[in-house]
Amino acid sequence: MNETIQLLISGIAQGMIYSLVAFGYNMTYATSRMFNFSNGNFLMLGGVVGYALYMSAKLPFIAMLLGIVLVGLIMGWILYKTSIEPSLQSKSNVAWILATLAFGIILKNSVEVFWSTDDFRFESPLGNTPLRFGTVGVYPQEILIIIVSLLIVVGVEAFKKYSILGKAIVAVSEDKNTASLMGINQHFIILFSFLLASVIACIAGTLVAPITLVSATMGTVLGVKAYAVSIIGGLESGYGVLLGGLIIGVSESLTARFISTGYKDAPGFILLILILLFLPSGIFGKKVIKKV
Amino acid sequence: MKNLTKFCLFSLAIGITSCSSEPKTIKIGVYGPFTGGSAPMGASMRNGVQLAAEEINAAGGINGKKIELVERDDEAKNERGGQVVQELLDKEKCVALLGPINTGVADASTKYAQQKKVPQIINVSAGAKVNDLFKDNPENYIFRIAASDYVQSEMIVREAIDVRKKKKVGILCDDTNYGQGGRDKMEKALATRNLKAATTGKFKVKDTDMTPQLQEAKKAGVEVLLCYGIGPELAAIANSMEKIGWKVPMIGSWTLSMNNFINNATKNGDGATMPQTFIELGATNPKAVKFLEDYHKKFNENPIAVAVAAAQGYDSMNLLKAAIEQAQGTNGAKIKAALEDLQKPFEGVTSTYNKPFSKTDHEAIKEANVTMGVVGGGRYHS
Numbered sequence: 001m002n003e004t005i006q007l008l009i010s011g012i013a014q015g016m017i018y019s020l021v022a023f024g025y026n027m028t029y030a031t032s033r034m035f036n037f038s039n040g041n042f043l044m045l046g047g048v049v050g051y052a053l054y055m056s057a058k059l060p061f062i063a064m065l066l067g068i069v070l071v072g073l074i075m076g077w078i079l080y081k082t083s084i085e086p087s088l089q090s091k092s093n094v095a096w097i098l099a100t101l102a103f104g105i106i107l108k109n110s111v112e113v114f115w116s117t118d119d120f121r122f123e124s125p126l127g128n129t130p131l132r133f134g135t136v137g138v139y140p141q142e143i144l145i146i147i148v149s150l151l152i153v154v155g156v157e158a159f160k161k162y163s164i165l166g167k168a169i170v171a172v173s174e175d176k177n178t179a180s181l182m183g184i185n186q187h188f189i190i191l192f193s194f195l196l197a198s199v200i201a202c203i204a205g206t207l208v209a210p211i212t213l214v215s216a217t218m219g220t221v222l223g224v225k226a227y228a229v230s231i232i233g234g235l236e237s238g239y240g241v242l243l244g245g246l247i248i249g250v251s252e253s254l255t256a257r258f259i260s261t262g263y264k265d266a267p268g269f270i271l272l273i274l275i276l277l278f279l280p281s282g283i284f285g286k287k288v289i290k291k292v
Numbered sequence: 293m294k295n296l297t298k299f300c301l302f303s304l305a306i307g308i309t310s311c312s313s314e315p316k317t318i319k320i321g322v323y324g325p326f327t328g329g330s331a332p333m334g335a336s337m338r339n340g341v342q343l344a345a346e347e348i349n350a351a352g353g354i355n356g357k358k359i360e361l362v363e364r365d366d367e368a369k370n371e372r373g374g375q376v377v378q379e380l381l382d383k384e385k386c387v388a389l390l391g392p393i394n395t396g397v398a399d400a401s402t403k404y405a406q407q408k409k410v411p412q413i414i415n416v417s418a419g420a421k422v423n424d425l426f427k428d429n430p431e432n433y434i435f436r437i438a439a440s441d442y443v444q445s446e447m448i449v450r451e452a453i454d455v456r457k458k459k460k461v462g463i464l465c466d467d468t469n470y471g472q473g474g475r476d477k478m479e480k481a482l483a484t485r486n487l488k489a490a491t492t493g494k495f496k497v498k499d500t501d502m503t504p505q506l507q508e509a510k511k512a513g514v515e516v517l518l519c520y521g522i523g524p525e526l527a528a529i530a531n532s533m534e535k536i537g538w539k540v541p542m543i544g545s546w547t548l549s550m551n552n553f554i555n556n557a558t559k560n561g562d563g564a565t566m567p568q569t570f571i572e573l574g575a576t577n578p579k580a581v582k583f584l585e586d587y588h589k590k591f592n593e594n595p596i597a598v599a600v601a602a603a604q605g606y607d608s609m610n611l612l613k614a615a616i617e618q619a620q621g622t623n624g625a626k627i628k629a630a631l632e633d634l635q636k637p638f639e640g641v642t643s644t645y646n647k648p649f650s651k652t653d654h655e656a657i658k659e660a661n662v663t664m665g666v667v668g669g670g671r672y673h674s
Contacts, residue, residue, distance in 0.1 A: 003507050006536060010503040109327065117331030118597060119524040119552045128558075130535045137535040212500045213524055213556055217329050221498045256504035261494040262467065264504070 002135045007253045013142035013211070015249020016149040020204035021219075021226035022233065022241045023153060024197040029235045030173035031186075031193040034084060034096045038104020039201050040223020044216060045075060046205025048111055051122055051214040054206075061125050068202045076198030079103055080191050088190070104223075111216040119218075124210035141210045148207055150242070152200060157238045169193060173236065228272045234282025243283060247271065317360035318353070318622055320345070320612065321380030323401075324391040324416070325368035329497055330522065332552060333393045336598040337416050338363060339591050340605025341390055343583070346590075348609070354616050359609075362386055366397050370469075373397035377404045386410065387622035390608050393601070395419030396469035402434045409624040411615075411631060413437055415608035416601045418444060418546065419473035422654050433628055435649055437608050437642070437656040439546060439569055444662075445477035447567040448543050451664060452516045453485055456541070462514035463489040464505055464529060466521040467496055474520030474545055490514050499525055502532035510538045519544030526564075527556035534560045541565065549665055549672045551597045557667075564667040569642040569657060570603035572596055573671045580641040595671065607640035611648065611656070614638055 021043055025035040036042065049071050054064040083099030086092075126140035160166035171179040172189045180186050205219070212218050229248055233240030248268040256264035275282060322341050324334030345359045353359060362384045364376035373392060380386045381404055389405050389412035392398050398420030405412040406429055414420050414436040422436045452458050463478060465471035475492065482489060490512040493505035506529070509517065517540055519526055526548055533539055541563060547553065548566035557564070572595055575581055583606055588594040596602050611631070618635060619626035631649050638645045648656035665672045 003511070006507065007504060010501050014501055112327045112331065117327060117335060119329075119332075119527075119556060121556045121558065130537075132537065135537055137537050139535065212498075213527070215329070215524070216327075217498065221496075253501070253504050257507055261505050 003257075006136045007257055008250060009136065009138055009142065011250035011253035012246060013139075013145055013249070014252065015229075015245040015247070016146050016242075017204070017208045017211070017222065017245075018225050018229045018248055019241050019245030020145075020149050020152070020207070021201065021222050022229035022245060023156075023238065024201045024204075025226065025230045026233075026235055026238060026241055027156070027197040027200070028190070028193045029230075031169055032084065032088065032190040034087065035100075036079060036083075036103075036194070036197065036201075037097055037100040038107065038223065039197070040219030040221075040226065041104035041107045042072070042075060042198050042201035042219070043205040043208070043222060044111065044219035045071065045107060046202030047122070047209040047212075047214045047218055048115055048205070048216070049202070050206035050209060051120055052115070055120070055122060064206070065203070068206055069199055072199035072202035073195055075107075075202070076195040077191070079198065080194045084190070084194060085187075088187070108216050108220075115216070117216060119213045119215040122206070122209035122214050128210070139211065141207075145207055145211070148203075149245075152203075153238050153242055156196070156200075160238075165192070225268075228268060231272055231282060232268075232275050234285025237282065237284035240282055240284030315385075317358050318616065319360050319362055319384055319386045320609075321362050321364065321377070321384060321386035321389045322391055323364045323366050323373070323376050323380065323389070324393045325397075326363070326365040328368050329524070330368040330393055332523070332550065332597040333416055333601045334365075334368075334391075336596055336602040337391065337393060337605035339587065339593075340602035340607075341415075341609045343587055343590060344606045344609035344613075347586075348613050354613050355620065359613075366392055366394075366401075368394045368397060370394075370396040370400040373401040374404065377401040381405065381408045381410055387624065388412065388612055388616075388627060390415055390605070390612065393417055394468070394470065395473055399469065406433050409433055409628075411435065411612075411624055411628045413608045413612060413631075415604045417470075419470045426652065426654075431628075432654060433624065435631055435654045435656070437611060437640075437648070438604050439567055439657045439662045440655055441474050441477050441545075443655075443657065443659050444545055444567045445474060446481050447659065447662060447664065448518055448545070449478055449481035449485070451565060452518060452541075452543050453482070453487065456516065458516040458541075459487075460490045460513055460515045461487070462491045462493070462509035462512065462517050462540075464493045464495065464502070464509070464517055464519045464521075466525055467494050470522075471520045478518055478520070489518075495521070495525060495528075497522070497525060500528045502529045503536055505529075506532055506536055506538065509540075510536065514540060516541050516543060519548070521545070522547045523550035523552035524556060526550075526553045527561060530557035530560040530564065546600055548667060549598075549600055551595060554667055554670060554672065558670075561667050562669075566665055566672075567662045568600050568665045568672075569662055570600050571663075571665055571672065571674055572599040573673050577641065579639060583641045603641045607642050610640060611638055 024039040029035045053059045053067045087096035124141040130137035168184045172186050229244040233244030251267040252264045326334045349358045366373040393416045398417040411433045419441045425432050465475040491509045543565045546568045548564045549568050615630040618630040632651050643661040
């Protein structure tokens with residue numbers, strides 16, 4: 001029993017990490033039908049800058065957090081200007097995919113050249129000693145990851161529902177042109193969603209760093225898993241992402257323990273194929289009816 | 293008319309310089325992962341090679357010619373390894389190759405050196421095929437100065453079974469060519485003692501939570517974990533062990549001596565034991581002391597990220613120099629013959645080798661050159 005609880009907790013914490021990255025995809029997909037394919041590398045950037053400020057420069061935690069938000073805003077803006085805006089103007093369906101992928105490669109290689117290629121330990125401000133509940137051990141950071149992920153998703157969903165700006169985002173995601181006619185500056189809304197997604201990814205980077213270690217490659221695998229999470233949950237649903245993350249995270253740890261470690265990624269990806277076949281817009285996604 | 297004469301003289305001059313086709317430098321190809329997760333090993337190896345090449349050039353080069361290193365990044369990708377080696381051989385016309393790090397990359401690329409009859413000294417990859425290649429190529433051009441997985445897995449199993457008298461072992465390896473090759477060889481070493489692993493687990497590069505694998509081992513009553521992987525994931529094993537409140541000794545590949553294992557596992561890594569060829573802390577051999585001093589100064593890195601890779605890289609370059617000197621030229625077959633029959637004993641920083649290679653054995657490092665290292669207090673020592 002304890003063993004299963006331990007596995008569940010590990011799976012949930014891991015799943016929340018995936019959700020955080022996936023949430024970045026959903027955020028911008030809703031407004032622009034585009035997302036940053038390199039969101040994993042934005043997460044990495046957050047982890048690396050966080051490490052440089054908190055571990056190397058020994059700045060206080062709050063100062064680091066502000067630094068991270070600033071970096072997220074700047075990088076989000078550069079990404080929008082270089083990769084998204086040109087695609088919006090040319091109405092291209094593929095340019096943004098390649099542009100954001102290229103942006104991520106440049107980001108990763110720059111970090112490798114100017115920072116380091118090694119893996120570093122990020123000391124959690126909550127300490128690195130696991131809390132014990134009977135024989136079940138949990139890192140305080142894992143609890144923090146779960147709480148912060150929930151707060152971010154619920155917070156952003158509430159923001160979309162109750163604030164004017166949030167409602168504008170929903171309006172743009174429902175119908176861009178009508179929203180424009182209603183006086184909403186859709187380009188600003190799209191820019192805003194990219195900034196928000198990029199800031200969330202950077203914060204996620206420092207949040208997961210104590211568990212995943214900090215390195216130029218820390219976001220690569222997370223980014224790929226998060227694609228699956230987004231598709232399973234539905235690309236337009238914030239809560240769907242949470243569910244998708246939980247499904248992938250928990251199925252990984254249970255499969256690894258009770259079937260075989262070699263197959264641990266299999267159930268999640270089999271589910272992905274099934275969802276694509278039978279529920280192409282995801283578990284929580286809305287049915288898309290394209291009028292011709 | 294004047295211009296015509298000038299033109300003729302000019303073309304003559306070009307003709308003369310381009311006719312003297314004998315290259316002025318000795319081009320040596322160095323390849324390994326300089327970006328990506330395996331980069332710390334690749335970079336330390338390359339730094340070791342660079343240091344040796346600089347010293348050789350400062351002392352006048354080899355047979356009066358300077359060494360020119362041509363470095364290529366294989367990104368730890370097998371197919372990329374094949375490409376860069378073809379480039380080093382066909383375009384750059386390197387006379388010898390040093391590297392790489394990753395087993396899969398080595399196995400996908402050494403065949404090109406073999407085809408072109410260019411000698412290659414593998415200086416880090418422990419799992420790459422070397423002596424196994426004699427079957428197909430009696431004239432084998434691939435050499436190694438690194439503790440092969442045969443040597444390592446035997447020493448790991450001996451430490452666990454014969455020295456520490458453990459009965460129940462768990463095996464945990466990554467799913468790369470390297471990890472699975474190590475698993476296979478450790479299982480064979482166990483089989484010679486009529487033993488079988490109680491559990492065999494796998495993990496992926498960049499995995500950070502090893503709870504399921506460890507719980508399986510814990511349930512099976514494993515008394516010692518034999519691990520094959522690289523630094524960060526090995527650290528994840530040590531950390532997950534603490535998380536589930538279970539601690540058994542970890543014995544594994546030389547990569548347990550990597551800084552990114554020691555720093556990321558912190559106190560959870562203490563006691564991890566590994567076979568290795570070079571210990572930075574408390575080096576007494578004067579050559580090694582000087583090597584460390586120069587390395588720390590040149591690359592501003594202390595301790596070295598992956599000291600074993602740096603030392604083997606340094607030795608591989610000097611070994612090649614000794615062979616080229618003896619061969620009196622850069623003909624591949626002659627360098628190979630010189631490596632197989634080195635007249636002077638080779639004093640390296642890892643060991644002193646009398647006839648490191650022979651016609652039938654291309655492994656410089658034997659069990660006698662390898663000792664067990666233990667992690668403790670943020671470093672590894674003997």
